[in-house]
Every structure is written in structure tokens, then in C-alpha cells.
Amino acid sequence: MSQVVALHPWKRAEHLTSENNKLLIDGVQAESLIAQYGSPLYVYSETRLRENALDILCNFRREHANTRVCFASKACANLAVLKVFKDCGLAVEVNSGGEFYKACVAGYKPADMVFNGVAKQRGELREVIAAGIGAINVDSLSEVQRILEVATELKQQARLTLRIIPEIQGGAAAGWQTGTSSSKFGMTSLEQAAAIELIVQHPDALKMVGVHAHIGTQVNDIAIYEAEAQFLIDYVRHVCEMLPYPLEHVNLGGGFPKNYSSAQENFSRVAAHYGENYRTSIDFAQLSRHLIKPIAAALGEQIEIIVEPGRSMVSDTAILLSRIEARKQRQNNPVYYLDAGYSVLFDIYHGWYFHMVNASRADDVQTKNCRMAGPLCDSSDTYYDIEGEGAVSSLLAAEPALNAHRSVLEKVLVNQPNLRELPADTGMGDIIALLDVGAYALENMTEYCGRQAAAAVMVDLQQGSRLIRRRAQYEDLLNYDVD
Numbered sequence: 325m326s327q328v329v330a331l332h333p334w335k336r337a338e339h340l341t342s343e344n345n346k347l348l349i350d351g352v353q354a355e356s357l358i359a360q361y362g363s364p365l366y367v368y369s370e371t372r373l374r375e376n377a378l379d380i381l382c383n384f385r386r387e388h389a390n391t392r393v394c395f396a397s398k399a400c401a402n403l404a405v406l407k408v409f410k411d412c413g414l415a416v417e418v419n420s421g422g423e424f425y426k427a428c429v430a431g432y433k434p435a436d437m438v439f440n441g442v443a444k445q446r447g448e449l450r451e452v453i454a455a456g457i458g459a460i461n462v463d464s465l466s467e468v469q470r471i472l473e474v475a476t477e478l479k480q481q482a483r484l485t486l487r488i489i490p491e492i493q494g495g496a497a498a499g500w501q502t503g504t505s506s507s508k509f510g511m512t513s514l515e516q517a518a519a520i521e522l523i524v525q526h527p528d529a530l531k532m533v534g535v536h537a538h539i540g541t542q543v544n545d546i547a548i549y550e551a552e553a554q555f556l557i558d559y560v561r562h563v564c565e566m567l568p569y570p571l572e573h574v575n576l577g578g579g580f581p582k583n584y585s586s587a588q589e590n591f592s593r594v595a596a597h598y599g600e601n602y603r604t605s606i607d608f609a610q611l612s613r614h615l616i617k618p619i620a621a622a623l624g625e626q627i628e629i630i631v632e633p634g635r636s637m638v639s640d641t642a643i644l645l646s647r648i649e650a651r652k653q654r655q656n657n658p659v660y661y662l663d664a665g666y667s668v669l670f671d672i673y674h675g676w677y678f679h680m681v682n683a684s685r686a687d688d689v690q691t692k693n694c695r696m697a698g699p700l701c702d703s704s705d706t707y708y709d710i711e712g713e714g715a716v717s718s719l720l721a722a723e724p725a726l727n728a729h730r731s732v733l734e735k736v737l738v739n740q741p742n743l744r745e746l747p748a749d750t751g752m753g754d755i756i757a758l759l760d761v762g763a764y765a766l767e768n769m770t771e772y773c774g775r776q777a778a779a780a781v782m783v784d785l786q787q788g789s790r791l792i793r794r795r796a797q798y799e800d801l802l803n804y805d806v807d
């Protein structure tokens with residue numbers, strides 16, 4: 325196996341390697357997976373899933389044994405993935421009746437689940453309360469009222485955890501922040517005071533079991549976690565004074581970051597903000613010291629700490645393989661068209677960065693500047709930011725003085741590098757691997773433009789590959805139409 329790690333910083337021991345110039349994932353050749361299962365194809369690593377689960381459990385429980393990790397299933401609710409995590413000892417977080425259903429099918433017990441959502445429906449509440457869900461993370465006063473009605477009807481006690489707004493700006497970009505009252509999530513402390521009063525008045529139907537906060541996604545500043553810990557310590561103490569019984573848990577949410585910058589050299593070419601958002605040195609060990617440890621020290625061994633990591637559990641567990649189907653030359657650069665666009669990898673639509681490696685020429689140096697596009701009939705279906713680039717050029721044309729502030733404009737308006745580096749011999753039929761695509765991908769696929777959702781396989785260091793999601797067929801396009 326090739327060891328040119330310095331030239332190829334995307335390589336990771338065992339997980340992503342190369343042999344005879346071909347990319348391997350967990351020892352399985354990417355091109356042979358395409359030959360067997362077709363393109364485009366998601367490839368999940370079972371080994372990596374298990375490593376992540378073990379990593380967070382060991383690190384967090386070292387500081388606080390009474391810690392429960394609820395995988396946020398909206399990040400990847402594939403049955404095979406859910407089952408692997410269950411086998412590793414994780415609990416699960418669900419965001420809808422549908423995710424609750426899938427988690428039940430995967431074998432999770434309702435008592436091991438927490439249920440989030442800003443607009444839970446009466447039917448969903450009935451299902452989860454009847455099943456005895458571990459906690460409903462309540463998002464509004466109107467929801468407490470609704471739960472009271474449903475629980476009274478069912479003659480069952482519902483277990484409530486109130487989601488507080490800590491007024492902390494987590495999340496590297498504005499749209500990634502969920503911990504302030506300008507976002508749509510959570511309750512203010514005033515609203516919570518009213519909710520707690522209502523809960524205490526109806527002990528047969530309602531029990532307050534915890535406090536919850538979730539401040540953003542890809543939160544990559546350790547000071548924000550320290551602030552969250554301090555806020556929750558104070559807030560839990562405050563709530564305990566209002567309750568006639570002890571609180572069972574404090575739920576810190578998720579949002580933990582992962583690196584999307586396997587190849588550092590590519591990042592030096594794009595705006596600085598770009599690297600800030602996608603590169604992080606924060607790992608579970610550091611989170612354990614700065615978030616879990618202070619809470620455990622202040623609130624004691626009795627209280628259970630719950631976390632709800634999604635992205636950080638799965639993003640680095642999968643790659644997407646996609647074939648080059650067309651090529652043209654524009655200005656000085658080639659444009660390559662992949663068979664996967666935003667209908668397969670939705671996050672590129674709003675400018676998320678995924679690093680690319682040519683799986684067919686894995687050891688060739690990646691120095692050729694290319695534009696990369698998807699197959700859909702939509703200008704936004706590109707692996708560069710056509711809207712942002714257009715906005716910057718028209719602003720500069722209208723007001724040349726703004727040239728002095730070009731980098732500020734790009735910081736606000738452009739969210740993807742305009743060029744990718746690939747090997748000089750890159751050509752038709754090559755397989756391109758997009759790295760770190762494991763989160764928020766499978767469930768976000770659509771059939772836009774009559775395109776079929778991609779298949780997914782799981783690879784295992786010992787056992788090779790197995791299908792975990794079938795490729796959609798033409799007939800699937802008729803699934804929902806009625807004539």
C-alpha cells in the first residue's frame with residue numbers, strides 16, 4: 325500500500341488508502357464497488373461508525389459515568405447505521421413520528437429515545453407517550469398544553485424536558501445557530517417558568533425530567549461549550565428550586581464539529597472564513613474536558629448527562645463515489661460533470677464543502693484547477709458557488725471602489741471555492757470520491773429531474789461490502805403519483 329501521506333493528506337490509516345493508484349475504503353477498491361453496485365454510490369464504513377461510537381462513549385463516560393449518548397437520527401436514519409450504533413450501546417434522538425418509527429424498527433426501546441421538534445403533532449405525541457418515550461424535549465408553552473391534553477386522555481404520565489434558549493451563538497455561520505431567541509428554537513426562561521408551573525399543577529399527567537439546550541451545528545469554538553456548560557449549571561440549579569422533585573437529567577444537545585478539510589493545501593486557496601468553518605481541532609476528548617467535566621463537577625454524579633450528536637458521529641464515516649459523465653473547456657479550466665448533484669448530495673445546494681479525490685488516479689498529484697458540476701438542469705447544481713460569485717462580480721462592476729473590500733464581500737457571499745484541484749490526467753469515466761459525506765445525506769436525496777436516488781453500501785474491514793440502501797428505479801418515480 326502506498327505511504328505518500330505528505331502528498332496526499334486525505335489518506336487516513338486503514339480507512340482511506342490507495343493501491344496501484346486506486347482509492348480503497350477500508351481495504352475495498354472504490355472502482356470495484358462502482359462496477360458491482362453502479363454509480364453514484366454512498367460507501368459507509370462500519371469500522372469508522374464503531375470507532376466514533378466508542379470514542380464518544382469512552383471520552384464522555386470517563387468524566388461522567390452517568391452519560392447517555394443519543395445519536396441524532398436525522399443525521400443518518402438508515403436502518404443498518406441505526407443498528408450498528410445500537411449494537412455499540414448508543415441511544416437515539418428522533419425528530420418526528422417517522423424517525424420514531426424507524427428507530428423502533430431498528431430495535432431501540434422507546435425508553436431509550438428522546439423526541440425533539442418545534443411543531444409536534446397530536447398524533448405523534450400520542451404515539452410516543454403511549455409507548456413510554458424516555459423524554460419529550462418540549463419547544464413551546466403551547467406544546468406543554470397539548471401534551472397535557474394527550475397524556476390526560478391516555479391516562480399516562482408524559483416525561484418532559486424543556487428546551488431552553490441559552491442566548492449563546494453556537495454554529496460557525498448564522499444559519500447554523502440554534503441557541504438564541506432570533507432562531508426558531510426553544511423557550512425563554514419566562515416561558516419556561518409558566519411551563520413549569522403548569523407541569524407542577526398536573527403531576528398525574530406531566531413530569532419534568534430534564535432541561536435541554538442545543539446551540540447549533542459544527543460549533544467549532546471551545547469557549548462556546550464552556551459558556552453552554554456554565555449557563556446550564558446555573559439554569560439547572562434555578563429550575564431545581566422550582567420543582568418538588570429532583571431533575572433526572574440535563575441534555576446538552578449536539579452540534580459537535582468534525583473536520584471537512586482533509587486536504588489542507590486546498591484550504592489555503594480559499595477565503596479564510598472557509599477554513600474556519602470546516603476545519604476544527606475539537607474532538608470528543610476535548611469536549612469531555614470542557615463541557616462534560618464542569619457540569620459533572622457542579623451538578624454531581626446523580627444527574628444523568630444526555631448528549632445528542634448527529635454530524636460528528638457520521639460525517640467522516642462515508643464517501644460518495646460519482647462518475648465523470650461529461651467534460652468541456654471554459655476559459656482556462658476544464659469543467660467536469662459528475663453523475664451526482666444536489667439531488668444526491670443536498671448540502672452542496674446551500675454551499676457546503678466536500679473535498680474531492682480522483683479515486684481512479686488516487687496517487688497522482690492533484691494540481692489541475694477544475695470546475696466541478698452536477699448533472700441537474702439548474703445553475704445551482706455546481707460544486708462551486710455560482711450565485712455568490714455572480715453577486716460579488718456584479719457588486720464590483722457597479723461599484724469599483726468595493727474592490728478594496730473584496731475579501732469581506734467574498735466572506736459574506738461566497739461559500740465554496742470556485743476551483744478544485746484534481747490530477748492533470750483526470751478524464752471521462754473517472755470516479756471522483758467526495759469525502760466526509762456521511763451526515764445529512766441519505767434522507768435528503770430527491771428525485772428532482774427524474775433522477776434516481778443513489779444506492780448505499782456498508783464496507784467492513786473483514787467482511788467486504790453489503791448493500792444498505794437500494795438504488796431507486798424508474799418505477800419509483802411513480803410511487804406517489806395517482807392518476
Ligand SMILES: *Cc1c(COP(=O)(O)O)cnc(C)c1O
Nearest residue numbers: 396538541578579632633634635
Ligand atoms: C439536529 C439536532 C441535533 C444534531 O445536531 P448535529 O449538529 O448533527 O450534531 C441534536 N439535537 C437537536 C435538537 C437537533 O435538532
